[in-house]
Amino acid sequence: MIHLYCPQGHENPAGSRFCLHCGNKLDLPLTNGISAGLLLGDRYFIIRQLAQGGFGRTYLAEDTNRFSELCVLKEFAPQAQSTEILQKAEELFEREAGVLYKLQHPQIPRFRELFRVNRDGKGYLFLVQDYVEGETYRALLDTRIQQGKQFSEAEVMHLLLQILPVLDYIHSMGVIHRDISPENLILRSSDQLPMLIDFGGVKQVAVTVVSQFNQPGSGSAISSVTLLGKVGYAPHEQLQKGMVYPHSDLYALAATVLVLLTGKEPPELIDEHTLTWQWRREVNLSPMLGTLLDKMLSPQLGTRYQSAWQVLQVLNSNNTATQPSTPRTQATLAIAPSLVSNTQTSATVASPAPNKLSSSLLPLGKILLMVPLLAGAAGVGWWAVNWLQFQSTLFKGERTEKTAKSSSHPAASPQFSAVEQKRKNQLRDRRQQLAINNKFYIQLVNQAFWDKYPNQRGRNLSVTPEDAELRAEWDNIAAKLLDQLQPLSRESRRRLGSYTAKERDRWRMEVNKLNLSSQALYDLADAAFFERFPQQQGKNFMNQPIAQVWYALAAEKLDALIAGNAFERIGFDSEVIDKRVSGNLKPGEGKAYIAELAKQQVMKLDLQANPQVLISVYSPTGENVLMEDSSDRTWSGTLPEAGFYEFVVVSTASKPMDYQLNITTENHTPPDAATPAPSETGV
Numbered sequence: 001m002i003h004l005y006c007p008q009g010h011e012n013p014a015g016s017r018f019c020l021h022c023g024n025k026l027d028l029p030l031t032n033g034i035s036a037g038l039l040l041g042d043r044y045f046i047i048r049q050l051a052q053g054g055f056g057r058t059y060l061a062e063d064t065n066r067f068s069e070l071c072v073l074k075e076f077a078p079q080a081q082s083t084e085i086l087q088k089a090e091e092l093f094e095r096e097a098g099v100l101y102k103l104q105h106p107q108i109p110r111f112r113e114l115f116r117v118n119r120d121g122k123g124y125l126f127l128v129q130d131y132v133e134g135e136t137y138r139a140l141l142d143t144r145i146q147q148g149k150q151f152s153e154a155e156v157m158h159l160l161l162q163i164l165p166v167l168d169y170i171h172s173m174g175v176i177h178r179d180i181s182p183e184n185l186i187l188r189s190s191d192q193l194p195m196l197i198d199f200g201g202v203k204q205v206a207v208t209v210v211s212q213f214n215q216p217g218s219g220s221a222i223s224s225v226t227l228l229g230k231v232g233y234a235p236h237e238q239l240q241k242g243m244v245y246p247h248s249d250l251y252a253l254a255a256t257v258l259v260l261l262t263g264k265e266p267p268e269l270i271d272e273h274t275l276t277w278q279w280r281r282e283v284n285l286s287p288m289l290g291t292l293l294d295k296m297l298s299p300q301l302g303t304r305y306q307s308a309w310q311v312l313q314v315l316n317s318n319n320t321a322t323q324p325s326t327p328r329t330q331a332t333l334a335i336a337p338s339l340v341s342n343t344q345t346s347a348t349v350a351s352p353a354p355n356k357l358s359s360s361l362l363p364l365g366k367i368l369l370m371v372p373l374l375a376g377a378a379g380v381g382w383w384a385v386n387w388l389q390f391q392s393t394l395f396k397g398e399r400t401e402k403t404a405k406s407s408s409h410p411a412a413s414p415q416f417s418a419v420e421q422k423r424k425n426q427l428r429d430r431r432q433q434l435a436i437n438n439k440f441y442i443q444l445v446n447q448a449f450w451d452k453y454p455n456q457r458g459r460n461l462s463v464t465p466e467d468a469e470l471r472a473e474w475d476n477i478a479a480k481l482l483d484q485l486q487p488l489s490r491e492s493r494r495r496l497g498s499y500t501a502k503e504r505d506r507w508r509m510e511v512n513k514l515n516l517s518s519q520a521l522y523d524l525a526d527a528a529f530f531e532r533f534p535q536q537q538g539k540n541f542m543n544q545p546i547a548q549v550w551y552a553l554a555a556e557k558l559d560a561l562i563a564g565n566a567f568e569r570i571g572f573d574s575e576v577i578d579k580r581v582s583g584n585l586k587p588g589e590g591k592a593y594i595a596e597l598a599k600q601q602v603m604k605l606d607l608q609a610n611p612q613v614l615i616s617v618y619s620p621t622g623e624n625v626l627m628e629d630s631s632d633r634t635w636s637g638t639l640p641e642a643g644f645y646e647f648v649v650v651s652t653a654s655k656p657m658d659y660q661l662n663i664t665t666e667n668h669t670p671p672d673a674a675t676p677a678p679s680e681t682g683v
Helices: 083-102 137-146 153-172 200-214 221-225 236-241 246-262 287-296 308-317 337-343 384-391 401-405 418-433 438-452 465-485 490-495 502-512 518-532 547-563
Strands: 003-005 011-013 044-053 056-063 069-075 111-119 122-130 134-136 185-188 194-196 567-570 578-585 590-597 602-609 613-618 625-630 634-638 643-651 657-666
Touching: 044 069, 083 111, 083 122, 134 137, 137 185, 137 246, 153 194, 153 246, 153 287, 153 308, 246 287, 246 308, 287 308, 418 465, 438 465, 438 547, 490 547, 502 518, 502 547, 518 547, 518 590, 518 613, 518 643, 547 567, 567 578, 578 590, 578 643, 590 657, 602 613, 602 643, 613 657, 625 634, 643 657
Parallel strands: 003 044, 567 590
Antiparallel strands: 003 011, 044 056, 056 069, 069 122, 111 122, 134 185, 185 194, 578 657, 590 643, 602 634, 602 657, 613 625, 613 643
């Protein structure tokens, strides 16, 4: 769905003529949008339009220079354009882009570049940023309101603990957001963390340019800034005088919190004469949170909290469950330990019990007959807490002397070396690019690390130099796993951590439509899985995170079967008694064939291939397995059933292998009219 934004930034569904939140008319840009399917600058493939507002459109695109990674292109397209206006816009955008480029935080979409392109004689100007998959808090609130609900106090407290460190970071970098509201906070789907988007400085560029166009030579500095910020969210000094401070963002954050709590817009909660908030008639809050919000929303600048760090101190001091807070450094996020433990409650779960099943070599398809899937059951031990914390923290040096004096916390030095921090940031960035769920990824790496270092199982490694070598090994394993996961489709990678045992029921119905059994699908999935993870051979890993990768591969093999890429029907008739099929299999690949044959018919099979190409032959009901993962090249005998026989060839070789399968039938008679479907007994 394309979203429309009013001059105040409120989000509205497509087709709206007036803002559903403030009533402003939605004046749409007169410029033509970029069509889906176009490739801009030989790099950005446009997928669809996401939103449009008074200054342009926003598009979802794939960056073909970065493995088709999703990104967002924000077009600057004011209703009236000229070469002079665009030139001025580019100058201002470049200046603002320099500010955005400096912001490197996992809860802020990364700024990539300022992108210009000419198409059909027209110039386009875009800001390119990372794409954040999730819902805005405005959309979340609208859903709650439809259900007769709002956000709870516990939920907004959690939001404050998660977003205040982000504000502390940008303020330490000399940046003020200026436009915090439910529209500009997104709850990221991958890890349920709030993301801060749409910095007001970018919008200032737009309004400055448009103001200069509408009021040539008038000196539009004040008139332009008065347009910044949403009425009710931005404090009066920002809207009336263009004055912004760090506590301006705190005011807007408190206003956002009250909107989430009450479902009411700020004009419904503010006394326009005294500029005080009358929220207590709408919601009952604890004295601590009520007092906190009142101070953040004070009409008197001097009585507000002056920094996000001060607000965090109050929240932490009143949270009895919170451990001692992390020392704050300049340009370093203050992450409350309670935040980490709340968002990753499984961080101290004990490791799984030892496997009680036999460790004999069993293909996964057979293990599935005995073991239920327990997706994500492996405990997230080790140093997952520290991992989450450093992913949310930038270590960039000591506090300034002035900052140090303003806080009772001692100065803290970086916990990781520059080399290690860079390594971890690269892992984080690559995981995000591959769209892999962070919680699942940590579980997967922990499992692999514990398998290699069983004496570390369940232990949280420290961030001290003593554990530096083990941390390096963990990072090394993490990087290798990303290499192994990258060949999966993007959709498969997105779903890692969410596959359940119910998938098998759906697969069974789908393959039965092809007159195949689940076992044929499992054989193909096994081959692909064990080619990537040979160390899992003979292990019962279905209660481990790695099982999610097998499920992803099985889902892709199912798609290949349905598409006919890994499936072929061998036809026999009364005139033909011999059939030959051939192909080439890459490492871990396989192919399934079916042939409709009669009971008591004599069949001879001959496979010409390297011994590392294995073959399985299953009867129509599955009660008779003629060959199973066999390196034998021949088979002959009388068929025990009538119906569709399955022939599955897979490669366990490390290089591509050719094969040729010859099937000869004798005493051929037409199969029974009623052919039994493949049996799924016990599967």
